[in-house]
Amino acid sequence: MITLDEFDRRLLALVRQDNLLPARVLAERVGLSLSAVLRRLRRLREEKIIVADIAIVDPALTGSALTMHVLVQMQQAGPQTMDAFARQIARHAEITGVWEVTGDDDFLLKVQVGSMEEYDAFTRRALGEDKGVHSFTTMITIRNIIENDIARRPLRD
Incomplete structure (x- = not known):
């Protein structure tokens, strides 16, 4: 099982609501550096925690x-x-x-x-x-x- 820390959980909460937020905004909101956020997002996608980036259509x-x-x-x-x-x-x-x-x-x-x-x-x-x-x-x-x-x-x- 994959272990998620508090930064991962906060990052996931943000991208669940808007996966188009720029990485610099995500970094500011979760309190990490831009490179750390990009690494975490890549890992979350590679480990299939983030399964897809989709649009909700009206x-x-x-x-x-x-x-x-x-x-x-x-x-x-x-x-x-x-x-x-x-x-x-x-x-x-x-x-x-x-x-x-x-x-x-x-x-x-x-x-x-x-x-x-x-x-x-x-x-x-x-x-x-x-x-x-x-x-x-x-x-x-x-x-x-x-x-x-x-x-x-x-x-x-």
């Missing part, structure tokens, strides 16, 4: 304003069935997240679409035609509290 501005969370229960929960479903479902453009979960259901999907008609077409194509799917339950997101607001939250030092 779905309302890209035509995918509706977010659904879908719980999927499979007919059988064997490793081959689960892996095949995970590979197949991830190919759909509407899918923005897939998690294998515990409990009565087997998967949690995050689906983003522009309308209920698009969602209906997606479920028919992706879930209704899959013989391995026993059932699914849809939860429509009313308001996204953290993900959309992350860029507006003040940084915590």
